[in-house]
Amino acid sequence: MEGFPVADEAPEAKGILCFRCGVCCMKYSPRVTTIEAEHIAESLGISLETFLERYTDDSWFEPGYYLLDTQDGACVFLCESEDPRMKLCRIHSIRPQVCREWQAGLEKRECLEGLQKCWGLMVDVSGKLSGPEEKLHEFLLIFPWWGDNSVT
Numbered sequence: 001m002e003g004f005p006v007a008d009e010a011p012e013a014k015g016i017l018c019f020r021c022g023v024c025c026m027k028y029s030p031r032v033t034t035i036e037a038e039h040i041a042e043s044l045g046i047s048l049e050t051f052l053e054r055y056t057d058d059s060w061f062e063p064g065y066y067l068l069d070t071q072d073g074a075c076v077f078l079c080e081s082e083d084p085r086m087k088l089c090r091i092h093s094i095r096p097q098v099c100r101e102w103q104a105g106l107e108k109r110e111c112l113e114g115l116q117k118c119w120g121l122m123v124d125v126s127g128k129l130s131g132p133e134e135k136l137h138e139f140l141l142i143f144p145w146w147g148d149n150s151v152t
């Protein structure tokens, strides 16, 4: 993986709030159960057949599940927000269980990659955030939860 922002070892596992870089939604395609597919289809106001045709990968097969398709190298439901550093999930409130279970964390390569790619910031092994002053300032204005004691 290119651009992995921690030189030697990853920080200790620590849950953080998602800062919506979208990297995990670009790396993985979630699978949905039939019930989830029906629920999402209903919420989108389309039939299950149309949902499967438009949004799932028909080359993938596992009984009882469907795989969400990709578009431009990301989950088909990932979209841009007004701020290019943050992405949106078009079905966030009804996203599949696997997406709900995925938690952002300091130890996750995907989150660290997103931090570097979208913000030019890094996290050292002790979990402290570092990078150019201006970018740190912008990041903490939007995500003050990161906390003063995480910043070098």
Ligand code: SF4
Pocket: 024, 025, 028, 029, 030, 068, 075, 076, 077, 078, 079, 088, 089, 090, 091, 092, 095, 096, 099
């Ligand atoms: S459904 Fe939403 S949260 Fe899940 S991978 Fe797709 S864009 Fe990401």
Ligand code: SF4
Pocket: 017, 018, 019, 020, 021, 022, 023, 024, 025, 102, 103, 104, 105, 108, 110, 111, 112, 114
């Ligand atoms: S990689 Fe981490 S920070 Fe980025 S969208 Fe996924 S969970 Fe959120």
